[in-house]
Amino acid sequence: MERIPILRMGPFLLVTIQVDLHDRLVVTFQDDLTEQISRTGARGVLIDISALDMVDSFMGRMIANIAGMSRILDAETVVVGMRPAVAITLVELGLALPGVRTALDVEKGMELLRASRGLRLGKEEDGDLED
Amino acid sequence: MTSKTDTLEVHSSTDIVLIRQAVRKWTAELGFSLVDQTKMITAASELARNALEYGGGGEVRFEQLEKSGRRGLRLTFEDHGPGIPDIEQALTDGFTTGQGMGLGLSGSRRLVNEFEIASTVGEGTRVTITRWK
Numbered sequence: 001m002e003r004i005p006i007l008r009m010g011p012f013l014l015v016t017i018q019v020d021l022h023d024r025l026v027v028t029f030q031d032d033l034t035e036q037i038s039r040t041g042a043r044g045v046l047i048d049i050s051a052l053d054m055v056d057s058f059m060g061r062m063i064a065n066i067a068g069m070s071r072i073l074d075a076e077t078v079v080v081g082m083r084p085a086v087a088i089t090l091v092e093l094g095l096a097l098p099g100v101r102t103a104l105d106v107e108k109g110m111e112l113l114r115a116s117r118g119l120r121l122g123k124e125e126d127g128d129l130e131d
Numbered sequence: 132m133t134s135k136t137d138t139l140e141v142h143s144s145t146d147i148v149l150i151r152q153a154v155r156k157w158t159a160e161l162g163f164s165l166v167d168q169t170k171m172i173t174a175a176s177e178l179a180r181n182a183l184e185y186g187g188g189g190e191v192r193f194e195q196l197e198k199s200g201r202r203g204l205r206l207t208f209e210d211h212g213p214g215i216p217d218i219e220q221a222l223t224d225g226f227t228t229g230q231g232m233g234l235g236l237s238g239s240r241r242l243v244n245e246f247e248i249a250s251t252v253g254e255g256t257r258v259t260i261t262r263w264k
């Protein structure tokens with residue numbers, strides 16, 4: 001069966017979405033990813049969408065769901081490589097992705113995750129700042 | 132004036148992918164900018180999914196238009212599903228009777244130049260969108 005590959009990159013997981021997503025694939029993928037996050041204890045998920053020439057509200061919901069599930073499992077989601085035409089269209093469609101951060105490419109996304117992990121560790125050390 | 136037409140079926144999620152690809156081809160041929168191509172493809176994807184999910188399947192008609200020197204693409208999505216009882220409500224951002232984000236109708240309306248919807252309960256739904264170059 002066709003699947004979206006999930007790669008381990010240190011403390012993070014990297015997902016590169018390359019195929020034109022259809023619905024069944026998306027559902028399988030969400031299950032795969034949740035399973036991998038809890039099994040590996042990954043602290044962050046990078047979703048590379050640079051190959052996608054459009055994102056509709058169905059895929060937007062998938063990304064929002066992944067971010068939500070990841071947060072529950074104490075991992076953070078960063079969407080990387082969104083094409084400018086896709087970003088412009090998403091805004092007009094009205095699709096804001098709450099809790100989902102974006103970065104230009106995988107490298108920048110990794111930096112973002114590392115930085116925010118560092119910050120969070122700092123926070124944990126400082127008892128006053130705990131949320 | 133219509134210079135070229137075609138009709139595609141909407142009966143599976145694979146059809147939605149094919150429709151997106153067809154819209155890409157038609158808008159590229161018409162010389163749409165990349166952003167405008169993306170807007171029309173995204174709107175088409177939303178409306179095709181609605182026809183499939185809520186309308187039980189249907190079809191989409193492609194028409195290449197030419198009006199006083201301007202060229203455009205018109206897409207008409209039609210299904211014979213349950214229809215929409217309250218169109219204004221359905222066109223509200225965030226309204227969904229399913230598990231969606233409620234942005235398909237309202238969002239696709241923002242992505243095109245012309246948007247028309249006609250729906251009769253018990254008979255079906257027809258949504259027509261047009262984007263000019």
Ligand SMILES: Nc1ncnc2c1ncn2[C@@H]1O[C@H](COP(=O)(O)OP(=O)(O)O)[C@@H](O)[C@H]1O
Nearest residue numbers: 181185186221227228231232233234235236256
């Ligand atoms: N072709 C259709 N036939 C029947 N109902 C529809 C159709 N398209 C949309 N609707 C109704 O309008 C609502 C809003 O549609 P939409 O804006 O695409 O959001 P979503 O698909 O996320 O629910 C749907 O939840 C559904 O109740």
Ligand SMILES: [Mg+2]
Nearest residue numbers: 177181231235
């Ligand atoms: Mg919809």
